[in-house]
Amino acid sequence: xxxxxxxxxxxxxxxxxxxxxxxxxxxxxxxxxxxxxxxxxxxxxxxxxxxxxxxxxxxxxxxxxxxxxxxxxxxxxxxxxxxxxxxxxxxxxxxxxxxxxxxxxxxxxxxxxxx
Amino acid sequence: xxxxxxxxxxxxxxxxxxxxxxxxxxxxxxxxxxxxxxxxxxxxxxxxxxxxxxxxxxxxxxxxxxxxxxxxxxxxxxxxxxxxxxxxxxxxxxxxxxxxxxxxxxxxxxxxxx
Numbered sequence: 737x738x739x740x741x742x743x744x745x746x747x748x749x750x751x752x753x754x755x756x757x758x759x760x761x762x763x764x765x766x767x768x769x770x771x772x773x774x775x776x777x778x779x780x781x782x783x784x785x786x787x788x789x790x791x792x793x794x795x796x797x798x799x800x801x802x803x804x805x806x807x808x809x810x811x812x813x814x815x816x817x818x819x820x821x822x823x824x825x826x827x828x829x830x831x832x833x834x835x836x837x838x839x840x841x842x843x844x845x846x847x848x849x850x851x
Numbered sequence: 852x853x854x855x856x857x858x859x860x861x862x863x864x865x866x867x868x869x870x871x872x873x874x875x876x877x878x879x880x881x882x883x884x885x886x887x888x889x890x891x892x893x894x895x896x897x898x899x900x901x902x903x904x905x906x907x908x909x910x911x912x913x914x915x916x917x918x919x920x921x922x923x924x925x926x927x928x929x930x931x932x933x934x935x936x937x938x939x940x941x942x943x944x945x946x947x948x949x950x951x952x953x954x955x956x957x958x959x960x961x962x963x964x965x
Contacts, residue, residue, distance in 0.1 A: 767951065769931050776852070777957060778855070779895070784951035792951055833949050836939070839885060842894025 740760075740843035742828050748849045749818055757813045757846045761830030768811050769831075769840060771802060772824040779827065785811065786834040818850045853878045857941060857956040864963050870928040872959045874941035877922065878953075884917055884924050889958065897926040898939075899926075918939045931963045 741760040749755050761768050770782040781795040785805040796802070800818075805811040815822055825847050829840035855962050856875045864870045874884070883902045887895035901908045901917045901924065908915045914927040938958040944951075 761853075769951065769953075770953075779942075779955040781952050786951060793891070793949065795952070837900070839887075839897030840953065841897065844892070844894050850956060 740745070740828055740830055740841050742826075742843035742846050744846060745844065746847045746849075748851060751820060751850055752817055754814065754816045755818055755848065757815075757826050757828075757848070759828030759830075759843060761809065761811070761828070762841055763809075765830035765832055765836070765841070766808065767831045767834045768805055769829045770811070770813050771827045771829065774824045775786060782808045782813070784834075814833075815848075819846075820850045823848055823850045841842070853954070855907055855941065855943065855954055855956040857939075859957060859959070861960040861962055864931055864961065866963055866965050868931055868933060869897070870931050870961050872926040874924040874926065874956055874959070875922060876943060879922070879943060881919075881962075884911075884913070884915075884941060884943045885953065886915055886924075886957075887940045887942060889940055895940055895955075917931075928961070929963050931961075933963045933965055936961055936963050959964045 743758045766787045769784040771779040773779050783793050783803050785791045785830040800816045803813045825843045825845040829842040831840050885900045886898045889895040899910050899915050901915050910926045912929045914926045938960045940955050941956040942953045942955045
């Protein structure tokens with residue numbers, strides 16, 4: 737597609753429920769990244785995928801968070817047993833490849849509210 | 852610990868003037884530094900990238916400098932316009948083997964008044 741697409745744009749869930757957030761990167765982009773942004777805060781790195789390499793999961797805050805990328809394209813970020821502190825905007829980005837020459841193209845994010 | 856600091860106070864500037872934003876970092880030896888623009892409710896938009904061996908980069912009305920001795924980058928918007936009002940984020944990768952882990956500053960809001 738023309739840009740990075742994320743769905744849903746908004747999600748309200750009850751504490752303890754699982755949620756899945758979806759990211760559709762730009763076609764042909766081999767690198768995909770997940771960040772989250774809390775109100776008034778900077779972006780916090782979560783995970784990135786590059787081609788067929790093992791993802792770098794070093795930013796995932798707990799084992800309740802997981803992500804996968806199927807067929808080198810669409811990615812899903814799953815949060816199990818959501819907590820109120822998980823409330824944030826979850827941003828996905830993609831780039832042509834991993835490396836210094838490539839700026840990230842971000843989606844508009846999924847605003848997650850845990851009540 | 853590693854830190855990326857941007858002025859948290861909003862920068863209010865009159866149309867036509869030059870806006871200058873600062874990004875300071877500690878305990879990084881970045882291979883490069885990027886600047887993004889973020890509008891409310893949207894994801895950041897990539898503006899410029901500058902490498903550690905470059906002193907200055909320009910794109911239209913934007914200019915970025917990178918001083919690895921001072922551990923600082925300056926971002927200039929010349930002839931500012933109300934449409935430039937947004938939050939500007941700096942981001943850097945610590946080393947060449949961590950390009951996938953761009954770390955972002957919290958951003959500085961710019962408000963350009965007519």
